[in-house]
Amino acid sequence: MRIENRLQLQLWREECKEKHQKEKCRILVCGGTGCLAGGSDKIYARFKEMSEGMDHVTVKIGEEIAHPGVKMSGCHGFCEMGPLVRIEPYNYLYLKVKLEDCEEIFEKTILRGEPVERLMYHDDHKVYETQEEIPFYAEQTRLVLKNCGHIDAEHIEEAIAAGAYESFEKAVFEMTPEAVIKSVLDSGLRGRGGAGFPTGRKWSQVAGQKEKVRYVVCNGDEGDPGAFMDRSVMEGDPHRMIEGMMIAAYAVQAHEGYIYVRAEYPLAVRRLKIAIEQAEEKGLLGDNILGTGFSFHLHINRGAGAFVCGEGSALTASIEGKRGMPRVKPPRTVEQGLWAKPTVLNNVETYANVPMIIKNGADWFCRIGTKESPGTKAFALTGNVKNTGLIEVPMGITLREIIFDIGGGIKNNKKFKAVQIGGPSGGCLVESQLDSKMDFDSLTKIGAMIGSGGLVVMDEDTCMVEVARFFMNFTQRESCGKCVPCREGTKRMLEILERIVEGNGKLSDLDELEELADMIESTALCGLGKSAPKPVISTIHAFREEYEEHILKKHCKAGVCSNLRTYKIDLEKCKGCSKCARNCPVNAITGKIKTPFVIDNEKCIKCGTCKDNCAFGAIYTE
Template identity: 55%
Template sequence: MPIYRSHILVCGGTGCVSSGARDVTECLRNAIRDRGLSEEVLVVPTGCHGMCEMGPIVVVYPEGTFYCRVQKSDVAEIVEEHIYKGRPVQRLMYSGSEDMPFIPHYKEIPFYGKQHRIALANCGYINPDNIEEYVARGGYEALGKALAGMTPAQVIDEVKTSGLRGRGGGGFPTGLKWSFCASAKGDKKYVICNADEGDPGAFMDRSILEGDPHSVIEGMMLGAYAMGADEGYIYCRAEYPLAIQRLKTAMAQAEAYGLLGENIMDSSFSFTLHVKEGAGAFVCGEETALMASIEGRRGMPRPRPPFPANSGLWGCPTNINNVETWANVPPILRNGGAWYASMGTEKSKGTKVFALTGKIKHTGLVEVPMGITLREIIFDIGGGILDDKKFKAVQIGGPSGGCLTEEHLDTPVSYESLTALGAIMGSGGLVVMDETTCMVDVAKFFLEFTQKESCGKCVPCREGTKHMLLLLEKITDGKGTMEDLDTLEGLAHMVKDMSLCGLGQTAPNPVLTTLRYFRDEYVAHIRDHKCPAGACAALLEYRIIQEACKKCGICARNCPVKCIPGDRNSGYHIETDRCIRCGTCFEKCPFGAIEKK
């Protein structure tokens, strides 16, 4: 095998690919070849580095120099100056504070400072299409350890010791869940990976599958060995073509190396794995609906009991965990359950991956130890609020989560602390909002999503979410009453308490938490017919400030309904009865002469 003096790692996650990473990779390879450095320098496509808004990301080793927003036009300079002459290109480095205008090294960037990567340990470091790179970083070592010297019960005990809880939302203890399936009677058992990541703005599972697919495969094999299963399914939505492609490549390589299939590592353990592509129904994230979809039926949940551990896929004992949960299993078996349990809080161990999005300076993927505060995630890792506006709220747990306020920023992130506040950990979505966000509109947005995604099987979810949405639309249109507010809250509790599955049971969370922490905004919409954040179009009024108007006519020319009459002599005004409140005039005016209130 050739030895290279330098490796150039190019992020090959979906975010960077969408901004041109593949072209950058090809240009780098061509430039290295043209410079005669092909035997000295290797260009490696990797998984997601996490700092998605800075892509395409290029990291040069052994120095660890971090380049961001690299384009094809930058490649020649990187190769000539850095690779050939040894002079890093400062202008492409991450720009920090005034004291540190350019931060050259990966680990010195504040975004990574408080992270602790376990599930994401290999993402951004290895080529996900090369099994040898996974093995070089300890891959399949845990499987070998289990098959050579551990009983299935010992594997389960190690997972129990770790304190690992399901990272898909419920937070059920993983080792305990495994023990139920292991003790269930049945000649045939299945393990399933839930990769049906459907939360708006969530991309945790996708990034793990794209950047380190073997970790999920190995985790599933360890679980299958522990529970006595010989077959598994990875249920991944078809909207993740890159993840599916890399999964299939990884599975083929594992089979070729004798790490998947019959008599693995010359043991009596055999395991077959399949990829099932889902059609994108959010409800299929619920485990009984997911199994129905694998079986070829419509994805709808069923009552429990029986639980999947006793009667799951095709009536056989089945265990389902999500991508992040499975990815945590190999390092736990390699390093020991006590090692994993040493991180986090008393009841929430290890780390959690979050998709950090919204009105925040640094969006992306972060993995942090349990117990870290929301303030640390948002301000220390995320860099604070975009355009230095005021923080207002953070939506945690996806569309089924809750909205928390500034007074909750110092809350340690754990399953118990978030539940106490009316939110949930969920799969790991974190949407940050600033002062321009209307919390009533936010509740409407998320409820609209869950209402559309309801399978319709049970009345509380099917009808309850529909009527809740109608009430929210009425309120944001300025037509609500205080009685509507009481009805909305009562409906929310009814849907939460009586729905069949987790989708309906958690759908009211955004409504309940915004009513709990931002009730004054609901009241303003109803009593004052005003949206305090200036976000609800039906309650806005646009007006030209005559003292500031330059009479240029830009607003009139851009108005789609031509409701701004006037000329350079008489000036302009907005005919409010004809205005559709689209905000075009407000956005187009270069002099700030239009106000909305």
Template identity: 80%
Template structure:
């Protein structure tokens, strides 16, 4: 069917609501993480078990399915996957396997009872419903509201929760100018990292004399450990598409492009399905809902270059050229895709647009902070008890995220630092745990939100190695166009590799700072300018660790293999000789039944002795 006017859209939404009604809904996480853990087998097994429950009954004149089994998008609690949510009870079953399916069917679907061993447990407490789990209870899920709660493969599920109602409002109740004004007044800032005001960008495109304009979505998301945009594309693709359509209406564009990493095959598949379904019913295409507005969407697969997250490199890649940044001005809003005015925002930014149009700028300004309103999605990873995808109001503190939502540091370890903003961000320490997480507050302390990566590190993390890891990434991903980034990052990486190998020089710290200053001042694009941030932030906060590596030739965490020093606790050693017998260098000396000792000159730092000691008498010297 083709929806040709506003009335038919309302009728279609009503039909979707009727068809989606069910006494019991089984939502099996179909996000990339849970699929990797075998959720597809769980989905097939539940379909098989409930095949006779697909019949309908009539209640108050409406047909209601007994059981609906659906594949949802990411629920967010990735560490606990595969995840299964059972409604209307709102049970969230964690770490489910196909072997659990029959018990779920018999006890929960048929009898309505929970299975306690599959529920989330923390500090002796069992959480019966998903909403009670601290990981979810402390969040404000707006952009991610539907992820994990609707069928990610069918437009009907999105329609039931209001998809395209904001587009309907924009087309029939607002002018393009009033749409832009509302986005501007809401102070929505780009969620891709720079935090540029979205309404201002749209105004600049709309004011250009050139009438051929484009809307582009940056779904490249290249930061290590980041998967916010991927989860939106996989779990609620119609929300992002609707945001792009509203942007297109606002600036009077007729063509849009979604640039997605080729490493996101499931996101691409879900987007292709969503676009096809929207075209089939007439939401996308010519004369949408009987209006003069026409819009078509295309998907471009990126080759995985980190630099293609930069606007001018991204548009060059769509055009079939090598993805490399160019000198600005002109900016993308003036000459972007095919040298035409272009609105370029990331997935999360577009996903915010429909709810702003639906609820108004004032509503949006009531969330977060005045200068950074709304929420932000973060990928919470590293040495924290609860990892996964979270969404919180702007202005929340790091302490709240790490301890209230993340559950604190794993294994009772002490918090050491958090890398925020990916390779372009910086490290924050315990002194900054109460810092507010918004664009301006983080900028004041030398960090940035970036796309939303949060890597938590405990006391056993070597900060010099962390700096080396991120510099290795940015150096490898440098496009090579400008000398400061191409050669400067290479030189910084060489110095860091020398330090962690135990060959650091007294002049290395000064040289790292000089190189960082040069790159920040002269690199061509924003990615190059921010490349030294992890090094500078770790140098500022953990200077003593650098000095230990360089002067004392010691890594107290034991991470840097060449700088480890093993020691034997004479009070624990029983003289069994197992360590000496397994040492490949013959570095452990002593007599049977008497404490042994390690000859540091012979020791090759392999750690075989510590692995073999049955009494745990051997440790890394701190």
């Protein structure tokens, strides 16, 4: 049934809430990309089969009687422990669930309400029964991600029961467009895509343009290595983001919107399409929404996988069917964006914050985070940390709290070395900066930036020169090539870094890297080009001795750079089996059977075949 007015929407919302409340027992199987890769779709199908095949079975929860319902949710966030299954109303969270665990979960938990402790989170001999008790979740403030993992992402009724479109309803029936913009402006919400530009100011600039044809665009490209915050929102709670775009459209009186999603996110695209179709069917999108006379149509554009299309002018060019390349500014996107019309362009997380601000007020939002960076920020915590996954924390939290309280510290109890923040656009922060606050202004002061929100944690065994080379290789490969500083400058920097990791570097290379970086930062056309050298410069400043060791001593302390490894045989461990010698492609290993063998490092090509074939762990690198 199409919703024609506010009363019908309110009645339908009550129906959805009532239906949701009647589902006393819910099996929420994580349907995020990570868990699906681990087989959660098969786990969901098995639970569905068991539930539907037992229609006569009811579950007693206290004094309530219920039939179990099975849902495919979005990402729960605790990606390290997937596939994940949450059981309500007990709030049990089962980790690393396998298909063969389904019967035990169904028999013990669904039918008898008993926990399966072996599938729960364990730490220091303590079992955490509920999801909310687990330190990974307990230390977070999940607002944007509140519904991810808690609702069925492919059914609009679930989103409506959780409060979707309440804020849009309030905006169009109780507020003027100017009042909406003022609320967002007063909240201090800053763009979560990296630059941190005030969202309300951007909206007011679009609303103030003489041109009345305007557009609202969502940047869901998210091309940074290790970042998947936007993807999780699009997959797990698409209606929240769509509602934010609708509020923006009402605020600037735009009637067309575009969601630009990278092609590598097929699940996000599918769930967005489902969400848009369901919203259109119910009359929440399209012409004359809720009888207000306001119309808004939403379209999806799939990107071609170019990192540069995360830049605003390149993104709008791509939507128009042109090659995605940045242009000279001004004019800015707010003046001449999509099809040279005023355009509101924000990323997924920014739009997902808007409904909460409209519903709870600007003052409520300002009480979270810091004065200059209010609200929360979602981060993708990856790398050499015990608990990897998607987290959401208040702005102003320290790196130490994120890595050691939420992340559980460094894997295998190794020593923390650095964290790459903000992907290729960010820089490396070291141990002395662990108490740095994670907000826009604090990070800018120390030469870093939040960027999209990727956090790659590195331990003592990481080669920082190779890290710099990896990120420079990425940015050079992804350069659109339009401006010389980025096209040629990043190529020269990459060539120098490759020489260094191969053992052919010169001390003067470090000065040349810094000169090139300064030139690129000063003259590149777009923000992505200007920030390209950050990983290199931050590692040179913090780990210059590693660069010098590579150059002067031809040695990689971490043993990562293959050309700088020296392979040796532990004479006490070697059994003289000759397997290493027999597999060496250049005959660099000699010896007699049952006596220790020796590697001739003049002949050795450092391929590592000997180490891979040694059954006694006698071969090591230094």
